[in-house]
Amino acid sequence: MLAIIAGIENEQENFDYTMQELRALAEADNLTVIKEVRQKLDRPIAATYLGKGKAEEIQQLAQINDAQSLIVNDELTPTQIRNLENITGLDILDRTALILEIFSSRARSKEAKLQVQIAKLQYQLPRLHTSASQQLDQQTAGNAGGGYTNRGAGETKLELNRRVIQKRITLLNKELKNIDKDHETQRKQREQNNIKTVALVGYTNSGKSTTMNGLLQLIGQAPEKQVFEKDMLFATLDTAVRNIHLPDNKEFLLSDTVGFVSKLPHQLVKAFRSTLAEAKQADLLIQVIDGADEHASDMIKTTEKTLQEVGVTNIPMIYAYNKADKTALSYPTIEGNQLVYSAKQQESLQLLIEIIKDNLFSDYEKHTYLIPFTDGKVVEELNKHATILSTDYVAQGTKLEVELTTRLAGKFAQYLV
Protein backbone atom coordinates (compact mmCIF):
# COMPACT_ATOMS: atom_id res chain seq x y z
CA MET A 1 0.00 0.00 0.00
CA LEU A 2 1.24 3.47 -0.86
CA ALA A 3 1.06 6.15 1.79
CA ILE A 4 1.75 9.84 2.34
CA ILE A 5 3.05 10.94 5.72
CA ALA A 6 2.30 14.38 7.14
CA GLY A 7 3.29 16.34 10.23
CA ILE A 8 2.95 19.72 11.85
CA GLU A 9 6.15 21.54 12.51
CA ASN A 10 6.12 23.91 15.43
CA GLU A 11 8.91 24.92 17.77
CA GLN A 12 9.84 21.34 18.72
CA GLU A 13 13.54 20.85 18.03
CA ASN A 14 13.32 17.15 17.14
CA PHE A 15 10.71 17.39 14.38
CA ASP A 16 12.97 15.81 11.72
CA TYR A 17 13.61 12.90 13.98
CA THR A 18 9.93 12.26 14.71
CA MET A 19 9.15 12.37 10.98
CA GLN A 20 11.92 9.89 10.29
CA GLU A 21 10.47 7.68 13.00
CA LEU A 22 7.00 7.98 11.45
CA ARG A 23 8.42 6.82 8.13
CA ALA A 24 10.10 3.84 9.81
CA LEU A 25 6.89 3.02 11.66
CA ALA A 26 4.91 3.12 8.40
CA GLU A 27 7.41 0.79 6.78
CA ALA A 28 7.18 -1.52 9.78
CA ASP A 29 3.44 -1.72 9.02
CA ASN A 30 4.22 -2.73 5.43
CA LEU A 31 3.30 0.63 3.94
CA THR A 32 5.43 2.33 1.29
CA VAL A 33 5.91 6.02 1.94
CA ILE A 34 5.93 7.93 -1.33
CA LYS A 35 5.70 11.53 -0.11
CA GLU A 36 6.26 13.54 3.02
CA VAL A 37 4.23 16.69 3.71
CA ARG A 38 5.10 19.22 6.40
CA GLN A 39 3.19 22.25 7.55
CA LYS A 40 4.42 25.00 9.86
CA LEU A 41 1.70 25.71 12.42
CA ASP A 42 1.78 26.64 16.10
CA ARG A 43 -0.71 23.91 16.85
CA PRO A 44 -2.95 21.50 14.92
CA ILE A 45 -6.18 22.91 13.43
CA ALA A 46 -9.05 21.68 15.59
CA ALA A 47 -11.25 20.57 12.69
CA THR A 48 -8.77 19.23 10.20
CA TYR A 49 -5.35 18.86 11.92
CA LEU A 50 -3.59 20.26 8.81
CA GLY A 51 -4.86 23.42 7.15
CA LYS A 52 -7.67 22.85 4.68
CA GLY A 53 -5.48 23.99 1.77
CA LYS A 54 -2.76 21.55 2.77
CA ALA A 55 -5.27 18.73 2.99
CA GLU A 56 -6.49 19.51 -0.53
CA GLU A 57 -2.92 19.52 -1.74
CA ILE A 58 -2.54 16.05 -0.29
CA GLN A 59 -5.67 14.89 -2.05
CA GLN A 60 -4.11 15.91 -5.38
CA LEU A 61 -0.73 14.43 -4.50
CA ALA A 62 -2.44 11.17 -3.67
CA GLN A 63 -4.32 11.13 -6.94
CA ILE A 64 -1.20 11.70 -9.02
CA ASN A 65 0.81 9.10 -7.10
CA ASP A 66 -1.93 6.56 -6.54
CA ALA A 67 -1.60 6.67 -2.74
CA GLN A 68 -4.31 5.13 -0.55
CA SER A 69 -3.44 6.26 2.97
CA LEU A 70 -2.47 9.35 4.87
CA ILE A 71 -0.47 8.88 8.05
CA VAL A 72 -0.14 11.80 10.44
CA ASN A 73 2.48 12.40 13.07
CA ASP A 74 0.13 12.96 16.06
CA GLU A 75 -2.93 11.40 17.62
CA LEU A 76 -6.08 12.77 15.98
CA THR A 77 -9.54 13.50 17.35
CA PRO A 78 -12.49 11.65 15.79
CA THR A 79 -13.55 14.90 14.09
CA GLN A 80 -10.14 15.43 12.55
CA ILE A 81 -10.11 11.88 11.22
CA ARG A 82 -13.57 12.29 9.67
CA ASN A 83 -12.83 15.65 8.10
CA LEU A 84 -9.48 14.59 6.71
CA GLU A 85 -11.12 11.48 5.30
CA ASN A 86 -13.73 13.63 3.56
CA ILE A 87 -11.27 16.10 2.08
CA THR A 88 -8.58 13.68 0.93
CA GLY A 89 -10.60 10.56 0.20
CA LEU A 90 -7.78 8.60 1.84
CA ASP A 91 -7.61 6.11 4.70
CA ILE A 92 -6.45 8.14 7.68
CA LEU A 93 -4.08 6.57 10.18
CA ASP A 94 -2.73 8.57 13.09
CA ARG A 95 0.54 7.86 14.86
CA THR A 96 -1.17 6.04 17.71
CA ALA A 97 -3.21 3.74 15.49
CA LEU A 98 -0.09 2.97 13.46
CA ILE A 99 1.93 1.97 16.52
CA LEU A 100 -1.00 -0.09 17.80
CA GLU A 101 -1.16 -1.91 14.45
CA ILE A 102 2.54 -2.78 14.63
CA PHE A 103 2.32 -3.99 18.22
CA SER A 104 -0.73 -6.00 17.25
CA SER A 105 1.06 -7.79 14.42
CA ARG A 106 4.10 -8.51 16.63
CA ALA A 107 2.33 -9.83 19.72
CA ARG A 108 3.01 -13.51 20.25
CA SER A 109 2.54 -14.32 23.93
CA LYS A 110 -0.84 -14.41 25.61
CA GLU A 111 0.18 -11.45 27.78
CA ALA A 112 1.33 -9.27 24.90
CA LYS A 113 -1.83 -10.07 22.93
CA LEU A 114 -4.03 -9.08 25.85
CA GLN A 115 -2.11 -5.88 26.44
CA VAL A 116 -2.35 -4.84 22.79
CA GLN A 117 -6.05 -5.64 22.65
CA ILE A 118 -6.76 -3.55 25.70
CA ALA A 119 -4.80 -0.62 24.27
CA LYS A 120 -6.65 -0.91 20.95
CA LEU A 121 -10.05 -0.89 22.62
CA GLN A 122 -9.05 2.08 24.78
CA TYR A 123 -8.13 3.89 21.59
CA GLN A 124 -11.42 2.97 19.91
CA LEU A 125 -13.69 3.87 22.78
CA PRO A 126 -13.71 7.68 22.45
CA ARG A 127 -13.61 7.37 18.67
CA LEU A 128 -16.86 5.52 18.29
CA HIS A 129 -19.44 7.44 16.39
CA THR A 130 -22.47 6.16 14.64
CA SER A 131 -20.80 5.22 11.40
CA ALA A 132 -17.57 3.87 12.88
CA SER A 133 -19.39 1.94 15.56
CA GLN A 134 -21.06 -0.13 12.87
CA GLN A 135 -17.62 -1.23 11.69
CA LEU A 136 -16.54 -2.39 15.11
CA ASP A 137 -14.11 -5.11 14.36
CA GLN A 138 -15.24 -8.58 15.22
CA GLN A 139 -12.00 -9.65 16.73
CA THR A 140 -11.80 -6.95 19.36
CA ALA A 141 -15.39 -6.34 20.23
CA GLY A 142 -16.63 -9.78 19.30
CA ASN A 143 -17.20 -12.24 22.09
CA ALA A 144 -17.95 -9.81 24.89
CA GLY A 145 -21.09 -11.90 25.01
CA GLY A 146 -24.08 -11.92 27.34
CA GLY A 147 -25.61 -9.02 29.17
CA TYR A 148 -27.64 -7.71 26.26
CA THR A 149 -30.86 -8.76 27.87
CA ASN A 150 -31.07 -6.18 30.61
CA ARG A 151 -30.17 -3.20 28.51
CA GLY A 152 -32.54 -0.28 28.92
CA ALA A 153 -35.10 0.24 26.22
CA GLY A 154 -34.18 2.88 23.70
CA GLU A 155 -30.43 2.40 24.03
CA THR A 156 -28.83 3.58 20.83
CA LYS A 157 -26.52 1.44 18.79
CA LEU A 158 -23.67 3.75 19.81
CA GLU A 159 -24.35 3.38 23.53
CA LEU A 160 -24.60 -0.36 23.12
CA ASN A 161 -21.28 -0.54 21.34
CA ARG A 162 -19.63 1.59 24.00
CA ARG A 163 -20.94 -0.69 26.68
CA VAL A 164 -19.79 -3.81 24.86
CA ILE A 165 -16.30 -2.41 24.50
CA GLN A 166 -16.14 -1.31 28.10
CA LYS A 167 -17.18 -4.74 29.23
CA ARG A 168 -14.61 -6.38 27.01
CA ILE A 169 -11.88 -4.14 28.45
CA THR A 170 -12.86 -5.13 31.99
CA LEU A 171 -12.79 -8.78 31.04
CA LEU A 172 -9.40 -8.58 29.35
CA ASN A 173 -7.98 -6.61 32.27
CA LYS A 174 -9.09 -9.35 34.62
CA GLU A 175 -7.35 -11.97 32.50
CA LEU A 176 -4.23 -9.85 32.38
CA LYS A 177 -4.22 -9.42 36.12
CA ASN A 178 -4.02 -13.18 36.58
CA ILE A 179 -0.95 -13.37 34.36
CA ASP A 180 0.57 -10.40 36.20
CA LYS A 181 0.02 -12.20 39.47
CA ASP A 182 2.11 -15.15 38.26
CA HIS A 183 4.86 -12.79 37.22
CA GLU A 184 4.71 -11.03 40.56
CA THR A 185 5.17 -14.36 42.34
CA GLN A 186 8.15 -15.17 40.17
CA ARG A 187 9.61 -11.74 40.90
CA LYS A 188 9.15 -12.19 44.65
CA GLN A 189 10.87 -15.55 44.44
CA ARG A 190 13.82 -13.98 42.69
CA GLU A 191 13.96 -11.25 45.29
CA GLN A 192 14.06 -13.84 48.05
CA ASN A 193 16.96 -15.53 46.35
CA ASN A 194 18.67 -12.20 46.64
CA ILE A 195 20.08 -12.32 43.14
CA LYS A 196 20.89 -8.98 41.57
CA THR A 197 19.08 -7.98 38.41
CA VAL A 198 20.30 -6.15 35.33
CA ALA A 199 17.84 -4.82 32.75
CA LEU A 200 18.58 -4.04 29.12
CA VAL A 201 16.50 -1.01 28.18
CA GLY A 202 16.43 1.38 25.26
CA TYR A 203 15.06 2.49 21.95
CA THR A 204 13.56 -0.11 19.65
CA ASN A 205 15.99 -1.91 17.33
CA SER A 206 19.07 -0.69 19.23
CA GLY A 207 20.34 -4.22 19.88
CA LYS A 208 19.05 -5.19 23.34
CA SER A 209 18.09 -8.73 22.37
CA THR A 210 21.31 -9.20 20.41
CA THR A 211 23.26 -8.14 23.49
CA MET A 212 21.32 -10.60 25.65
CA ASN A 213 21.97 -13.43 23.18
CA GLY A 214 25.64 -12.52 22.93
CA LEU A 215 26.04 -12.72 26.71
CA LEU A 216 24.16 -16.02 26.87
CA GLN A 217 26.41 -17.47 24.23
CA LEU A 218 29.52 -16.15 25.95
CA ILE A 219 28.71 -18.04 29.15
CA GLY A 220 27.85 -21.17 27.21
CA GLN A 221 24.09 -21.19 27.73
CA ALA A 222 22.05 -23.59 25.63
CA PRO A 223 20.83 -22.13 22.32
CA GLU A 224 17.18 -22.59 23.33
CA LYS A 225 17.67 -19.85 25.94
CA GLN A 226 18.20 -17.32 23.15
CA VAL A 227 15.60 -14.63 22.54
CA PHE A 228 14.19 -13.34 19.26
CA GLU A 229 16.30 -10.64 17.60
CA LYS A 230 15.60 -9.03 14.26
CA ASP A 231 16.14 -5.86 12.26
CA MET A 232 12.63 -4.51 12.75
CA LEU A 233 10.83 -2.15 15.10
CA PHE A 234 9.36 -3.77 18.20
CA ALA A 235 10.73 -7.26 17.68
CA THR A 236 10.45 -7.79 21.44
CA LEU A 237 7.12 -7.28 23.19
CA ASP A 238 7.69 -9.50 26.22
CA THR A 239 10.23 -9.28 28.96
CA ALA A 240 12.58 -12.27 29.02
CA VAL A 241 14.63 -13.01 32.12
CA ARG A 242 17.73 -15.22 32.05
CA ASN A 243 20.16 -16.33 34.69
CA ILE A 244 23.76 -15.40 34.01
CA HIS A 245 26.06 -17.63 36.04
CA LEU A 246 29.68 -16.65 35.52
CA PRO A 247 32.64 -19.02 35.75
CA ASP A 248 33.71 -17.34 39.01
CA ASN A 249 30.30 -18.15 40.54
CA LYS A 250 29.08 -14.58 40.50
CA GLU A 251 25.59 -14.57 39.14
CA PHE A 252 22.84 -12.16 38.21
CA LEU A 253 19.56 -12.06 36.31
CA LEU A 254 19.45 -10.31 32.97
CA SER A 255 16.19 -9.07 31.49
CA ASP A 256 15.50 -8.04 27.91
CA THR A 257 12.62 -5.58 27.64
CA VAL A 258 10.31 -4.00 25.07
CA GLY A 259 11.86 -1.11 23.14
CA PHE A 260 10.70 2.49 23.04
CA VAL A 261 9.77 5.04 20.41
CA SER A 262 8.91 8.70 20.92
CA LYS A 263 5.30 9.60 21.68
CA LEU A 264 4.55 6.01 22.67
CA PRO A 265 0.74 5.99 22.89
CA HIS A 266 -0.50 6.45 26.45
CA GLN A 267 -2.94 3.57 25.92
CA LEU A 268 0.02 1.28 25.23
CA VAL A 269 2.10 2.61 28.10
CA LYS A 270 -0.84 1.92 30.37
CA ALA A 271 -1.55 -1.56 29.04
CA PHE A 272 2.13 -2.53 29.04
CA ARG A 273 2.80 -0.99 32.42
CA SER A 274 3.67 -4.28 34.13
CA THR A 275 5.94 -5.37 31.27
CA LEU A 276 7.65 -1.99 31.16
CA ALA A 277 7.93 -1.83 34.92
CA GLU A 278 10.06 -4.98 34.98
CA ALA A 279 13.06 -2.65 34.89
CA LYS A 280 11.85 -1.02 38.12
CA GLN A 281 13.23 -3.92 40.15
CA ALA A 282 16.65 -3.79 38.54
CA ASP A 283 19.85 -3.00 40.39
CA LEU A 284 21.46 -1.79 37.21
CA LEU A 285 20.18 -0.58 33.83
CA ILE A 286 22.09 -0.99 30.61
CA GLN A 287 20.70 1.50 28.16
CA VAL A 288 21.48 0.06 24.73
CA ILE A 289 21.84 2.81 22.13
CA ASP A 290 22.30 2.47 18.38
CA GLY A 291 25.56 4.42 18.31
CA ALA A 292 25.58 4.35 14.50
CA ASP A 293 22.30 6.26 14.20
CA GLU A 294 22.56 10.01 13.66
CA HIS A 295 19.59 10.52 15.97
CA ALA A 296 21.15 8.60 18.86
CA SER A 297 20.87 11.54 21.26
CA ASP A 298 17.15 11.94 20.52
CA MET A 299 16.71 8.24 21.12
CA ILE A 300 18.38 8.56 24.51
CA LYS A 301 16.00 11.40 25.42
CA THR A 302 13.03 9.31 24.31
CA THR A 303 14.20 6.36 26.40
CA GLU A 304 14.73 8.43 29.53
CA LYS A 305 11.38 10.15 29.17
CA THR A 306 9.58 6.82 28.80
CA LEU A 307 11.40 5.28 31.75
CA GLN A 308 10.30 8.20 33.90
CA GLU A 309 6.74 7.82 32.70
CA VAL A 310 6.58 4.22 33.90
CA GLY A 311 8.31 5.05 37.16
CA VAL A 312 11.77 3.63 36.55
CA THR A 313 13.95 6.20 38.26
CA ASN A 314 17.07 6.39 40.40
CA ILE A 315 18.67 3.20 39.14
CA PRO A 316 22.34 3.35 38.14
CA MET A 317 22.73 3.28 34.36
CA ILE A 318 25.42 2.32 31.88
CA TYR A 319 25.13 4.04 28.50
CA ALA A 320 26.04 1.31 26.06
CA TYR A 321 26.68 2.66 22.56
CA ASN A 322 26.17 -0.39 20.37
CA LYS A 323 26.88 -1.13 16.68
CA ALA A 324 30.35 0.45 16.89
CA ASP A 325 31.30 -1.78 13.94
CA LYS A 326 29.20 0.55 11.79
CA THR A 327 31.11 3.63 12.98
CA ALA A 328 34.72 4.82 12.76
CA LEU A 329 35.13 4.55 16.53
CA SER A 330 37.59 2.11 18.05
CA TYR A 331 35.95 -0.39 20.36
CA PRO A 332 35.35 -1.73 22.89
CA THR A 333 36.11 1.18 25.20
CA ILE A 334 34.76 2.30 28.54
CA GLU A 335 34.89 5.81 29.92
CA GLY A 336 33.04 6.54 33.11
CA ASN A 337 29.61 4.98 32.56
CA GLN A 338 29.82 5.09 28.75
CA LEU A 339 30.62 1.93 26.87
CA VAL A 340 31.28 1.82 23.13
CA TYR A 341 30.85 -1.74 21.86
CA SER A 342 29.31 -4.16 19.41
CA ALA A 343 26.84 -6.80 20.57
CA LYS A 344 28.29 -9.06 17.88
CA GLN A 345 31.87 -8.98 19.16
CA GLN A 346 33.10 -11.31 21.88
CA GLU A 347 35.67 -8.87 23.26
CA SER A 348 32.92 -6.27 23.66
CA LEU A 349 30.70 -8.66 25.54
CA GLN A 350 33.53 -9.65 27.84
CA LEU A 351 34.10 -5.99 28.70
CA LEU A 352 30.38 -5.55 29.31
CA ILE A 353 30.47 -8.44 31.79
CA GLU A 354 33.39 -6.80 33.62
CA ILE A 355 31.48 -3.52 33.85
CA ILE A 356 28.39 -5.28 35.16
CA LYS A 357 30.50 -7.07 37.75
CA ASP A 358 32.14 -3.83 38.88
CA ASN A 359 28.72 -2.31 39.38
CA LEU A 360 26.89 -5.21 40.98
CA PHE A 361 29.44 -6.85 43.18
CA SER A 362 31.44 -3.98 44.59
CA ASP A 363 29.96 -4.74 48.00
CA TYR A 364 31.30 -8.29 48.02
CA GLU A 365 33.35 -9.14 51.10
CA LYS A 366 36.71 -10.86 50.99
CA HIS A 367 37.41 -13.48 53.66
CA THR A 368 39.66 -16.41 54.45
CA TYR A 369 38.06 -19.52 55.91
CA LEU A 370 39.50 -22.62 57.39
CA ILE A 371 37.11 -25.51 57.04
CA PRO A 372 37.78 -28.80 58.85
CA PHE A 373 37.88 -31.81 56.55
CA THR A 374 34.85 -33.15 58.40
CA ASP A 375 32.75 -30.25 57.02
CA GLY A 376 33.22 -31.13 53.36
CA LYS A 377 29.70 -29.89 52.57
CA VAL A 378 30.71 -26.33 53.43
CA VAL A 379 33.59 -26.39 50.96
CA GLU A 380 31.15 -27.68 48.38
CA GLU A 381 28.72 -24.88 49.11
CA LEU A 382 31.37 -22.19 48.89
CA ASN A 383 32.61 -23.60 45.62
CA LYS A 384 29.12 -23.31 44.30
CA HIS A 385 28.16 -19.84 45.50
CA ALA A 386 31.32 -17.84 46.22
CA THR A 387 34.16 -16.61 44.08
CA ILE A 388 37.17 -18.71 45.10
CA LEU A 389 40.39 -16.75 44.96
CA SER A 390 42.65 -19.51 46.32
CA THR A 391 42.43 -23.01 47.82
CA ASP A 392 45.02 -24.45 50.20
CA TYR A 393 45.03 -27.79 51.98
CA VAL A 394 46.58 -27.50 55.43
CA ALA A 395 46.78 -29.92 58.36
CA GLN A 396 43.51 -28.68 59.97
CA GLY A 397 41.44 -28.61 56.83
CA THR A 398 40.79 -26.63 53.63
CA LYS A 399 41.83 -22.99 53.61
CA LEU A 400 39.80 -20.89 51.18
CA GLU A 401 40.28 -17.27 50.22
CA VAL A 402 36.92 -16.15 48.84
CA GLU A 403 34.70 -13.24 47.77
CA LEU A 404 31.02 -13.44 48.63
CA THR A 405 27.90 -11.51 49.54
CA THR A 406 27.35 -10.18 53.04
CA ARG A 407 24.44 -12.58 53.43
CA LEU A 408 26.59 -15.62 52.67
CA ALA A 409 29.46 -14.28 54.76
CA GLY A 410 27.18 -14.28 57.80
CA LYS A 411 26.52 -17.96 57.25
CA PHE A 412 30.18 -18.96 57.31
CA ALA A 413 31.39 -16.63 60.08
CA GLN A 414 32.35 -19.55 62.34
CA TYR A 415 35.07 -20.65 59.87
CA LEU A 416 36.81 -17.27 59.73
CA VAL A 417 40.55 -17.45 60.23
Ligand SMILES: Nc1nc2c(ncn2[C@@H]2O[C@H](COP(=O)(O)OP(=O)(O)OP(=O)(O)O)[C@@H](O)[C@H]2O)c(=O)[nH]1
Ligand atom coordinates in the same frame (compact mmCIF):
# COMPACT_ATOMS: atom_id res chain seq x y z
N1 LIG B 1 26.05 -4.15 12.68
C1 LIG B 1 25.53 -4.44 13.86
N2 LIG B 1 24.23 -4.79 13.94
C2 LIG B 1 23.73 -5.05 15.18
C3 LIG B 1 24.52 -4.99 16.36
N3 LIG B 1 23.73 -5.30 17.41
C4 LIG B 1 22.50 -5.55 16.90
N4 LIG B 1 22.49 -5.41 15.57
C5 LIG B 1 21.35 -5.61 14.66
O1 LIG B 1 20.32 -4.70 14.99
C6 LIG B 1 19.03 -5.28 14.73
C7 LIG B 1 18.14 -5.16 15.94
O2 LIG B 1 18.62 -5.95 16.97
P1 LIG B 1 17.72 -6.43 18.19
O3 LIG B 1 18.66 -7.05 19.17
O4 LIG B 1 16.56 -7.23 17.74
O5 LIG B 1 17.21 -5.02 18.75
P2 LIG B 1 16.29 -4.74 20.03
O6 LIG B 1 16.86 -3.57 20.75
O7 LIG B 1 16.09 -5.97 20.82
O8 LIG B 1 14.95 -4.27 19.30
P3 LIG B 1 13.39 -4.36 19.81
O9 LIG B 1 13.18 -5.69 20.43
O10 LIG B 1 12.63 -4.15 18.57
O11 LIG B 1 13.22 -3.24 20.78
C8 LIG B 1 19.31 -6.73 14.33
O12 LIG B 1 19.25 -6.82 12.94
C9 LIG B 1 20.71 -6.97 14.83
O13 LIG B 1 21.39 -7.94 14.07
C10 LIG B 1 25.90 -4.63 16.21
O14 LIG B 1 26.69 -4.53 17.16
N5 LIG B 1 26.34 -4.36 14.95
Ligand SMILES: [Mg+2]
Ligand atom coordinates in the same frame (compact mmCIF):
# COMPACT_ATOMS: atom_id res chain seq x y z
MG1 LIG C 1 14.45 -7.01 21.26
